[in-house]
Amino acid sequence: MTEHPIGELAALPRRAAVPAGMKVFTCPGCHAVTESDSLSDKCQFCATPLVADAAAMERVVPEAVLPFGIGREQAREELRKWTKSRWFAPSSLKKVTEAETFRGSYLPHWTYDADTVTEYTGERGEHYWETETYTETVDGETVERTRQVQRTAWYPASGTVGRFFDDVLVPGSTSVPEQQLDKLTPWPLPEAVPYQEEYLAGFRTVRYDVEPEDGLESAKRRMAPVIRADCTSDIGGDEQRVHSMSTSYSDVTYKLLLLPVWFLTYLHAGKAWQVMVNARTGEVIGERPYSPLKIAVACLAAALVVAAVVLVVMMNKSHHH
Numbered sequence: 001m002t003e004h005p006i007g008e009l010a011a012l013p014r015r016a017a018v019p020a021g022m023k024v025f026t027c028p029g030c031h032a033v034t035e036s037d038s039l040s041d042k043c044q045f046c047a048t049p050l051v052a053d054a055a056a057m058e059r060v061v062p063e064a065v066l067p068f069g070i071g072r073e074q075a076r077e078e079l080r081k082w083t084k085s086r087w088f089a090p091s092s093l094k095k096v097t098e099a100e101t102f103r104g105s106y107l108p109h110w111t112y113d114a115d116t117v118t119e120y121t122g123e124r125g126e127h128y129w130e131t132e133t134y135t136e137t138v139d140g141e142t143v144e145r146t147r148q149v150q151r152t153a154w155y156p157a158s159g160t161v162g163r164f165f166d167d168v169l170v171p172g173s174t175s176v177p178e179q180q181l182d183k184l185t186p187w188p189l190p191e192a193v194p195y196q197e198e199y200l201a202g203f204r205t206v207r208y209d210v211e212p213e214d215g216l217e218s219a220k221r222r223m224a225p226v227i228r229a230d231c232t233s234d235i236g237g238d239e240q241r242v243h244s245m246s247t248s249y250s251d252v253t254y255k256l257l258l259l260p261v262w263f264l265t266y267l268h269a270g271k272a273w274q275v276m277v278n279a280r281t282g283e284v285i286g287e288r289p290y291s292p293l294k295i296a297v298a299c300l301a302a303a304l305v306v307a308a309v310v311l312v313v314m315m316n317k318s319h320h321h
Contacts, residue, residue, distance in 0.1 A: 001064045001194050003113055003253035008213055039205035040106070040197075049201035060212055063255035064192040065106065065199045069280045072102055076264040078277055082284040089302045101265050104279065106200060106258040107181070108172035108208035110191070111213035113254075116223065116248040120231040125152040125239030152239060161230040164240045168219040172208035172256065176276070184278045187259055191280065195258070205258060214256050220249070 029048035040051045062147040070078070132149045135142050167189050171181045193199075210218075227247060260279035264286070265272050275286030 003255050006252040040200035041204050050196045051200050060256050062195040062258050065195050065258040066192045067199050068260040077276045078282045103263045104203040104207040109257045110170045110172050112166040112219040114124040114165045114252045116247050118227050119160050121158040121244045122242040124151045124237035125154050127238040135213045141312045157235045159234050161234050170215040170218040172210045173206045
């Protein structure tokens with residue numbers, strides 16, 4: 001799998017902003033013509049898998065794919081476990097595994113490697129103890145006392161830290177909220193294989209709509225807290241303040257990677273709820289409805305327990321008198 005130097009991007013033509021749904025597939029099965037904005041889909045007439053030629057339509061072609069490791073049945077099983085462990089979920093949620101629509105999709109992600117060197121300035125705080133004198137009144141007399149108080153002395157600090165980042169992962173599609181996708185991590189990235197169209201057959205493959213240059217900015221935001229932690233540990237002492245960080249990035253490379261997710265939409269109380277299953281690790285992420293009745297019953301039960309305890313305490317007290 002090739003990591004591409006970020007400098008090469010300048011040479012790649014920007015993608016024309018074509019309207020969504022512009023990709024035309026001709027089905028090899030029934031020869032129906034379908035339009036889709038995905039790289040792969042199923043023919044709506046005969047369900048034959050359709051796979052587009054990524055090279056013909058994308059500025060950056062996928063370099064790697066993490067194939068589906070969990071089939072539909074196993075995903076359903078993971079969902080069943082997930083709904084069982086949701087104590088407050090309404091009972092109808094236990095039956096949701098029947099009325100759901102499961103869809104396997106490959107989601108585009110960018111991964112970035114970078115060598116970073118950061119110069120920082122800040123302060124190091126050293127703790128020390130001081131003896132403080134204070135007065136208090138004892139039996140009408142004023143008495144002088146002493147106590148130890150911790151103080152912090154601050155000294156200027158500066159230095160340079162370096163770190164190599166490998167495979168910083170950034171979602172390449174805005175179709176699923178980033179904070180939801182982040183919850184599906186960690187992904188077993190070393191298990192990814194070089195991209196081949198065959199893997200996509202039968203699944204929907206979402207096109208990326210985050211350009212690699214913008215993905216790099218997100219990657220740098222993800223690197224920042226790690227670099228900041230490196231700076232504070234380099235400062236040492238008991239407390240640290242970081243005032244400025246100036247980072248230079250070299251040997252920046254990127255690749256486009258497709259990650260497998262089972263999407264599930266289920267209906268509850270007339271509302272559609274979305275659940276995602278990591279198709280490698282079985283991690284389930286989703287929203288669940290809460291049952292007002294179950295919560296009320298639980299609160300009532302808790303209140304009764306408290307009342308019973310109070311009653312026992314009162315009875316014990318009255319026995320002693």
